[in-house]
Amino acid sequence: MFKCKKCGTENVEGSLICKNEKCSEPLITSCDANRCGSCGSEINPDDKYCTACRNPVTGQSDFAQPEERSLSLEDGTTIANIQVGESKVIGRSSTECDIAVAEMPNADFVSRKHLRVLAEADGFEVEDLRSSNNTFINGKIVPPGSKVKAGIGSKIELARKITLIVG
Helix, strand or coil, X not given: CEECCCCCCXXXXXXXXXXXXXXXXXXXXXXXXXXXXCCCCECCCCCCECCCCCCECCCXXXXXXXXXXXXXXXXXXXXXXXXXXXXXXXXXXXXXXXXECCCCCCHHHCCCCCEEEEEECCEEEEEECCCCCCEEECCEEECCCCEEEEECCCEEEECCCEEEEEC
């Protein structure tokens, strides 16, 4: 049992909202070191987003969530902004892909349909579409047909020839 800071009502451990109907104060805030302020799930102190509900857990509104993620070239040029929850196919073909790299140097090494990215609150889920010259995240190969997480700041390499930075 623990007391509500606002009204002093005793509440069951793990409760999200004070049981006093006149109070209804949130019992867990984003400042609590081990709990998400939105859903109450356990978090690590250095987590930026809750793994359960994907809401920010430090220094931001409990309900704020990034609306989009970006992919940029190493020189900082943004090539795509993708809404969280949306997926895009990246490859050499301008007719088969949402994001075509045909005009970039070394595009000949990239498959027509090379990879698919799914924008998430904290980065991208990356799926290699059985490309000829592979996809790499931070230097590690993404097994063909599998899905791998690429967090913010990660480098996604297409055939080790074109590098995209997750933002």
